[in-house]
Amino acid sequence: MSKKKAVRVQRGAGAKKFKISDAKSGIVFVGNPVLRQKARLVKNIKAAQPLIRAMVKKLRAIQGAGLAAPQIGKSLRLFVVEVRRNDLFPHRSESGLFVVINPRIVRRSGTAQRGWEACFSIPGYIGEVLRHETITLEYTDAVGTKVTKKFSGYLARVMQHEYDHIEGHVYVDRMTDMHTFSTVENWGMFHLDA
16 A cells, blocks of 8 residues: 655645655646746756666656656656556557657658557546657767667657657647546546447
């Protein structure tokens, strides 16, 4: 059983308690201004190494596919991606670890696909988002090497989702049909096998 910690938020004359799971502690939730800012360039990759290690550790602990620096309160153009199967997406293809620093999308396919996305910064919800099937990304990796790489399918979707975070967007901004916005629980009951 996970421990809960209370966070007091001032509202009017009184205060209201919200419970946040310790497993998600350190994640910035929607409503925090850092998620709506265009992130700053990473200027010193060596100095960023402790942050990169912490982000990889956090990503693996929360069993996510990707995590962007703004999601942990750091307005930096940095994200990590490592697609693994989990309870929510048990059949997705897995990938190796990508550390993506100061990325730029240099090409997008003309074809777009609808797919389900969730986000640790909007916990408990999921929605359908239209994303390019293939993108080409230029970025610097964790050791300072310049990389140009083409991503397709689910991995391209994750890269675009995380890229949006460093541009100040969240996935609900990209939803074209809010009728697909659902709690994860209802998605599992009504949409998973549809």
